[in-house]
Amino acid sequence: MPKVLDFLIEKKQPVSLGSASKNAREILKKVRLIEKFDAIVDGNDVSKAKPRPKCF
Numbered sequence: 001m002p003k004v005l006d007f008l009i010e011k012k013q014p015v016s017l018g019s020a021s022k023n024a025r026e027i028l029k030k031v032r033l034i035e036k037f038d039a040i041v042d043g044n045d046v047s048k049a050k051p052r053p054k055c056f
Helices: 002-010 024-030
Strands: 016-018 039-041
Touching: 024 039
Parallel strands: 016 039
Antiparallel strands: none
């Protein structure tokens, strides 16, 4: 996955993540990928995370 992200960043393509998970940012930090994303919307950013997430 990092190769795909690097390719998109090299081509100046904004990269975002939508996830129903409330720990998406923490996971991205742990795997050292958070800085590659221009926007992140996760379960903490919406009024309803599950079972029908509003971020999608």
